[in-house]
Amino acid sequence: MNDAFDYVIAGAGTAGCVLANRLSADAGVSVALIEAGPPDDDPAIRVPAMVAKAIGNPRQSWGYSTVPQRHVDERVLPVPRGRVLGGCSSINGMVYFRGHPREYDEWRQPGWSYSDLLHYFARLENYEAAHTPQRYRGGPVNVIDIPNPNPLVGRFLAAADTLGLPRCADFNGGDPEGFGPRQAAIRGGRRESGVTAYLNPARHRSNLEITTDALVTRVMFEGRRATGVEIERGGVRRVVTARREVIVACGAYGSPQLLQLSGVGDAAALQALGIAPLLDLPAVGKNLHDHPAASIGARTANTESYGLSWRSAPRSVLVAAQYLLFRSGPLASNVFEANGFMRSRPEVDRPDLQIIFMPAHRNANGHWLPRGHGYGIIFVNLRPASRGSVTLTSKDPRDKPAIDFNFLSAPGDIDVLVRGFEVARSILAAPSFVPLAGRETSPGPEVRERAQIEAHIRQSLVTVHHPCGTCRIGDVVDTALRVRGIDALRVVDASIIPTVIAGNSNIPVNAVAERAADLLLGRRP
Ligand SMILES: Cc1cc2nc3c(=O)[nH]c(=O)nc-3n(C[C@H](O)[C@H](O)[C@H](O)COP(=O)(O)OP(=O)(O)OC[C@H]3O[C@@H](n4cnc5c(N)ncnc54)[C@H](O)[C@@H]3O)c2cc1C
Numbered sequence: 001m002n003d004a005f006d007y008v009i010a011g012a013g014t015a016g017c018v019l020a021n022r023l024s025a026d027a028g029v030s031v032a033l034i035e036a037g038p039p040d041d042d043p044a045i046r047v048p049a050m051v052a053k054a055i056g057n058p059r060q061s062w063g064y065s066t067v068p069q070r071h072v073d074e075r076v077l078p079v080p081r082g083r084v085l086g087g088c089s090s091i092n093g094m095v096y097f098r099g100h101p102r103e104y105d106e107w108r109q110p111g112w113s114y115s116d117l118l119h120y121f122a123r124l125e126n127y128e129a130a131h132t133p134q135r136y137r138g139g140p141v142n143v144i145d146i147p148n149p150n151p152l153v154g155r156f157l158a159a160a161d162t163l164g165l166p167r168c169a170d171f172n173g174g175d176p177e178g179f180g181p182r183q184a185a186i187r188g189g190r191r192e193s194g195v196t197a198y199l200n201p202a203r204h205r206s207n208l209e210i211t212t213d214a215l216v217t218r219v220m221f222e223g224r225r226a227t228g229v230e231i232e233r234g235g236v237r238r239v240v241t242a243r244r245e246v247i248v249a250c251g252a253y254g255s256p257q258l259l260q261l262s263g264v265g266d267a268a269a270l271q272a273l274g275i276a277p278l279l280d281l282p283a284v285g286k287n288l289h290d291h292p293a294a295s296i297g298a299r300t301a302n303t304e305s306y307g308l309s310w311r312s313a314p315r316s317v318l319v320a321a322q323y324l325l326f327r328s329g330p331l332a333s334n335v336f337e338a339n340g341f342m343r344s345r346p347e348v349d350r351p352d353l354q355i356i357f358m359p360a361h362r363n364a365n366g367h368w369l370p371r372g373h374g375y376g377i378i379f380v381n382l383r384p385a386s387r388g389s390v391t392l393t394s395k396d397p398r399d400k401p402a403i404d405f406n407f408l409s410a411p412g413d414i415d416v417l418v419r420g421f422e423v424a425r426s427i428l429a430a431p432s433f434v435p436l437a438g439r440e441t442s443p444g445p446e447v448r449e450r451a452q453i454e455a456h457i458r459q460s461l462v463t464v465h466h467p468c469g470t471c472r473i474g475d476v477v478d479t480a481l482r483v484r485g486i487d488a489l490r491v492v493d494a495s496i497i498p499t500v501i502a503g504n505s506n507i508p509v510n511a512v513a514e515r516a517a518d519l520l521l522g523r524r525p
Pocket residue numbers: 010011012013014015016034035036037055080081082083084085086087088089091092093094095096097214215216217249250251252254255258464465466467492493494495504505506507509
């Protein structure tokens with residue numbers, strides 16, 4: 001590896017891959033992309049329906065979990081996070097969603113409104129079925145409508161119709177409210193990740209160097225100017241110099257961790273751990289938030305759902321053959337094929353509740369492949385008010401940070417989930433599901449009173465993996481994503497997002513990184 005580059009990017013996740021491509025497109029600059037994890041060579045990464053297997057592979061995960069969640073029965077929640085080339089884009093659910101336009105406008109940060117970002121949503125997208133003025137072709141990220149969704153999806157949407165819940169034809173077409181099929185980042189039956197969309201087309205460039213299995217241990221400074229990073233690879237530590245800028249793209253947990261390890265954070269807390277503070281910036285690591293969710297599930301003898309059973313074994317053989325021969329069929333789907341965005345109460349001005357349909361049941365033992373048949377609904381609070389933090393547990397960069405979402409600490413957060421539970425149960429009780437003769441197994445029909453429902457929510461609460469806000473614009477970085485008070489250091493990833501987008505976060509992060517690349521190169525959109 002060379003020792004000096006114009007730009008050094010720490011972290012090759014969603015944002016890092018975008019930046020590596022866009023910056024190195026200028027042959028006049030040199031770029032180093034440094035990733036802690038291995039190359040993305042696990043076959044489960046490629047096959048969309050094997051997403052749960054990819055998430056569960058410890059070789060490509062940080063293995064994080066939360067601190068006990070005070071308002072969630074003191075539970076310690078697992079926090080999957082990609083430690084692999086492509087970061088979370090290599091293990092995520094591939095759901096393609098820009099988010100509600102008003103979410104961006106409410107950040108109230110110049111240059112980051114939805115209309116400012118629309119140019120970047122257009123630049124990144126290749127929607128195979130683009131047919132309206134708001135949708136685009138020609139970008140690096142391929143987007144599809146799942147060609148043959150599971151038959152249960154039709155039952156889910158029919159149930160929503162029965163309940164009078166409106167339809168949404170295109171969740172990325174302007175007003176994402178209502179129920180309908182989701183779109184996915186899939187190309188030719190394979191996952192579209194940051195690697196396939198952005199890195200692979202740029203790998204051949206002589207001005208881009210990609211290094212994997214290298215932990216960035218701290219940012220190096222001269223005074224208050226970032227000059228490079230220290231990395232640890234194969235037990236050896238060395239410094240990589242940045243002639244122009246260091247870009248921290250380590251994600252919502254990794255970026256505040258790296259800043260704090262480098263002396264940028266709450267000075268008193270850093271001193272207590274034996275880290276010499278460079279800049280007292282207490283907001284680093286604060287404002288952590290994510291979407292809390294819970295679920296309801298049913299088992300059935302009907303074999304329409306995704307899953308393995310003796311009765312569906314012949315079909316499973318055909319499904320495997322179909323994928324191997326044609327890269328199509330159920331294995332080319334990301335499984336969660338339909339959802340709804342709705343308001344939990346009439347008074348709220350836009351959707352705050354997501355109702356995600358699961359055409360499969362979950363194994364009690366957590367195995368990625370559903371054994372037997374079933375279906376269920378995950379209901380998500382899209383605009384939680386609870387806020388937590390990411391803090392260091394020691395000055396050793398190899399130690400995991402303390403991740404505290406402080407879920408359900410804001411009193412109203414559980415109300416949205418209770419409403420989600422009620423909607424989910426009504427959907428599964430609708431006439432379209434009756435022929436399946438499903439039996440609710442989680443939580444079970446005996447759970448009816450509000451207190452019981454709340455208890456179920458606390459027992460089954462999970463994150464749906466959209467953490468953000470820990471280096472938010474306004475507090476930690478300015479509107480050009482420069483760390484306040486420090487020269488030549490930017491943060492570009494989900495951590496800069498001040499308020500989580502109501503929906504999935506990969507495409508919002510792509511758009512953030514696309515705009516950041518223009519800011520770095522001094523280009524106007
Ligand atoms: C299980 C799961 C499912 C998801 N499903 C969806 C979905 O279906 N649709 C959607 O839109 N979003 C989804 N998301 C969210 C989405 O993938 C993330 O919001 C997005 O990838 C975040 O991008 P990022 O660049 O901020 O961080 P990341 O992609 O996490 O990238 C950070 C990178 O930095 C590396 N890194 C961290 N620290 C260091 C260090 N010290 N040195 C070197 N490298 C370091 C990490 O290994 C990682 O590769 C999901 C996320 C998860 C975890």
